[in-house]
Amino acid sequence: EPEVTQTPSHQVTQMGQEVILRCVPISNHLYFYWYRQILGQKVEFLVSFYNNEISEKSEIFDDQFSVERPDGSNFTLKIRSTKLEDSAMYFCASSLQVLRTSGGTQQFFGPGTRLTVL
Amino acid sequence: AQKITQTQPGMFVQEKEAVTLDCTYDTSDPSYGLFWYKQPSSGEMIFLIYQGSYDQQNATEGRYSLNFQKARKSANLVISASQLGDSAMYFCAMREGGNQFYFGTGTSLTVIP
Numbered sequence: 001e002p003e004v005t006q007t008p009s010h011q012v013t014q015m016g017q018e019v020i021l022r023c024v025p026i027s028n029h030l031y032f033y034w035y036r037q038i039l040g041q042k043v044e045f046l047v048s049f050y051n052n053e054i055s056e057k058s059e060i061f062d063d064q065f066s067v068e069r070p071d072g073s074n075f076t077l078k079i080r081s082t083k084l085e086d087s088a089m090y091f092c093a094s095s096l097q098v099l100r101t102s103g104g105t106q107q108f109f110g111p112g113t114r115l116t117v118l
Numbered sequence: 119a120q121k122i123t124q125t126q127p128g129m130f131v132q133e134k135e136a137v138t139l140d141c142t143y144d145t146s147d148p149s150y151g152l153f154w155y156k157q158p159s160s161g162e163m164i165f166l167i168y169q170g171s172y173d174q175q176n177a178t179e180g181r182y183s184l185n186f187q188k189a190r191k192s193a194n195l196v197i198s199a200s201q202l203g204d205s206a207m208y209f210c211a212m213r214e215g216g217n218q219f220y221f222g223t224g225t226s227l228t229v230i231p
Contacts, residue, residue, distance in 0.1 A: 042221045042223045043163070043209060045218045045221075048218060058218070106153060108165065109164075112162060114161075
């Protein structure tokens with residue numbers, strides 16, 4: 001069964017450093033997402049991406065964040081200058097399509113990357 | 119106002135019993151989807167069940183069913199015949215017409231042998 005994959009599973013970085021989190025969505029999916037989950041808290045939406053551009057982003061997704069689909073398979077989240085409060089689990093997700101009349105189809109989540117900022 | 123509210127931070131259920139996890143939502147969009155995800159201690163998010171706002175019948179997936187009460191804006195998850203492996207965090211989520219998912223704060227379910 002196809003699945004979303006994420007690398008690395010755990011990333012440790014120093015405050016102020018840049019990190020790139022990588023995701024490989026399911027191959028025929030068209031919509032891609034990043035979420036984060038601070039330890040013990042709820043999952044928070046960061047950004048959605050379609051047709052090589054951001055379609056929606058939350059207030060969390062400020063200028064320190066960027067996303068890219070550098071080739072036909074990878075989808076990356078870059079944090080330019082990490083802060084302590086960026087420590088969280090970051091989930092990538094993908095979905096095949098958006099169906100407005102039904103409220104949408106399901107997202108498939110990757111296993112997550114745990115980011116620790118020291 | 120919160121888009122998704124889960125009022126039960128923790129629940130306990132006896133093995134083989136049924137349990138209901140509560141979820142209420144807030145939207146003015148007539149078109150939306152409601153989802154339940156399971157997050158075991160390993161951290162991954164596992165899709166369980168989906169209910170569309172125009173669906174006439176409650177969704178069911180094996181031991182999972184969604185008690186959808188549209189007028190009350192509730193979408194409770196019912197797990198029948200609980201198993202020890204059901205112990206996990208459970209998140210209710212909603213997607214409106216756009217691409218953003220809203221998650222609740224989750225309910226931690228513990229199945230007691």
